[in-house]
Structures are given as C-alpha cells and as structure tokens.
Amino acid sequence: MNQINLSSIGLFVFVGITLLLTTMIIQHGLRLVDAVRASPIFLFEIIIVAISGYYLANEILTLKDLVGGLFIITGASSGIGCSLAIRLSERFDHLYILGRNISNLEKANDEIIKNDCKCTIVPLDLKNIDLIDELASKIFSEEKKLDLLLSAAGVIHSLSPITSIKENDYIEAFELNHLSNFKLLKSFQPLLKLSNESKII
Numbered sequence: 001m002n003q004i005n006l007s008s009i010g011l012f013v014f015v016g017i018t019l020l021l022t023t024m025i026i027q028h029g030l031r032l033v034d035a036v037r038a039s040p041i042f043l044f045e046i047i048i049v050a051i052s053g054y055y056l057a058n059e060i061l062t063l064k065d066l067v068g069g070l071f072i073i074t075g076a077s078s079g080i081g082c083s084l085a086i087r088l089s090e091r092f093d094h095l096y097i098l099g100r101n102i103s104n105l106e107k108a109n110d111e112i113i114k115n116d117c118k119c120t121i122v123p124l125d126l127k128n129i130d131l132i133d134e135l136a137s138k139i140f141s142e143e144k145k146l147d148l149l150l151s152a153a154g155v156i157h158s159l160s161p162i163t164s165i166k167e168n169d170y171i172e173a174f175e176l177n178h179l180s181n182f183k184l185l186k187s188f189q190p191l192l193k194l195s196n197e198s199k200i201i
Contacts, residue, residue, distance in 0.1 A: 068091070068092060068093050068147075069093060069094075069147030069195070070092070070093070070094050070095075070096070070139075070143050070145065070147050070148070071088060071092040071094070071095045071096070071147060072095075072096040072098065072139075072148070072149050072150070072188070073085045073088075073095065073096070073097055073098065073150040073151075074098045074099070074150070074151050074152055074153035074180075074184070075098070075099060075151070075152035075154065076097035076099045076105060076108055076152070077097075077099030077100060077101040077102075077105045077108065078099070078101065079152070080152050081099070081150075081152030081153065082104065082108050084150065084152060085097050085108055085112060086108060086111045089117035089119070090117070092117055092147075092148070093117060093118060094117065094118040094119075094120070095112055095117055095118070095119050096119075096120045096122055096135075096139070097109065097112070097119060097120070097121055097122065098122045098124045098135075098153070099122075099123070099124070099153070100123065100124070100125050102121070102123045105121045105122075105123065106121065109121055122135060126175075126176055126180035126183075127172065127175045127176055127180060129175075129179065129180060129183040132180070132183045132184060133183075133187050135187075136187040136188050136190075136191060139188075139191060140190070143191075144191075144194060145192075145194040145195045145198075146188055146191035146192050146194070146195060146198065147192075147195045147197065147198055147199070148199050148200075148201070149184065149185075149188050149192060149198075149199075149200045149201070150200075150201045151184060151200075151201065153176060153180070154176060154177050155172065155173050155176050155177065156173065157169035157170075157172070157173060185200065
C-alpha cells in the first residue's frame, strides 16, 4: 500500500467521525451549548471520540513503515475495522480478525486472502474478557510474537442527556470501549515486546 492510500484512510477516519458527531447532534435536536448544559457526559463523549478519531487517523499514517509480520484487529466484521483489515492486508503476512459477526468476518477474510495474506477468523465478543487471555496464549504458542494490535471495536448507543441513557447500554459501552481495551493491552503486551518493531493503535 502506498502513502496516498494510507493518507486517504486517515482522512476518512477523521472526517467520518466528525460527520457522525454532527449528525447525532442534529438528530437529537440539540445545540452544542444546550447539550453541554444538559449533560457533562455528552460533552465528555464528544471530546473523547474526537480525540480518538484524530489519534487513530494520525497513527494510521505511520503504518506505511510497517511491512510483514503479524497483525490483530478488533471490530473487523464491519465499518472502519473491516476496511482497515482489508487495506492493511496488502502489507502484512498474517492477520487475526476479531468480531462478533461470523458472516461478515468470512466476507472480510475472502478479501484479505486476495492480497496473499494469511487470515485467521476469531469470532469473539470482547466483553467476555476472559477469552482475551485464551487468545493471547494461543497466539503465543503458535506465533511467538505480535507486531501490531489495532483496536477498532467500539459502540456508542446514544449521545444524549444523562437522564435518557439506559444503564445497561452504558455498562455495555464501558465494557467494550474501555475495559476490553485494558484487557487487550495487558494480555498482549508480552507478545508485543517480543517483536522488533511493534505498535498499538
């Protein structure tokens, strides 16, 4: 993949997240200042998502220097995660694609192997954090290292005043967006340290 393609992906990620936030604000019929007054969490989520989008877009641009090796991507069954997996399969030797939708993972697999990249499908709900340790152990026994961990899985049920947020939705978002990433970093750090040039995004 050339630098232009990577730049396009980075721009797509950043602009896409910005448009998503704008659309959600409009759909809720909220001006930003009203949203801030209604819910500090609303503002906090906007800031976090915007910073994450900028960070992800910037980090993707640095991947032009990585060639070959082993790559794990979460959220690979749809959206940005799926698109990145297919694009980056042009540069890596072996991808582990994680997601909950097996049918979509199989479709992504078909596109990835067209780029002469080995692909391993891992149907996994990241909220089951104990399974993350099992996956890390399996990869250690088979691969002995990890070159790139890209976390693209996430969920936003609603950007709205706190009074309208369902507790179960908030718990699910916390487990997937925060707790699972903590577990991914903790479980895969030993494998990443065994690589000569590893990266986490």
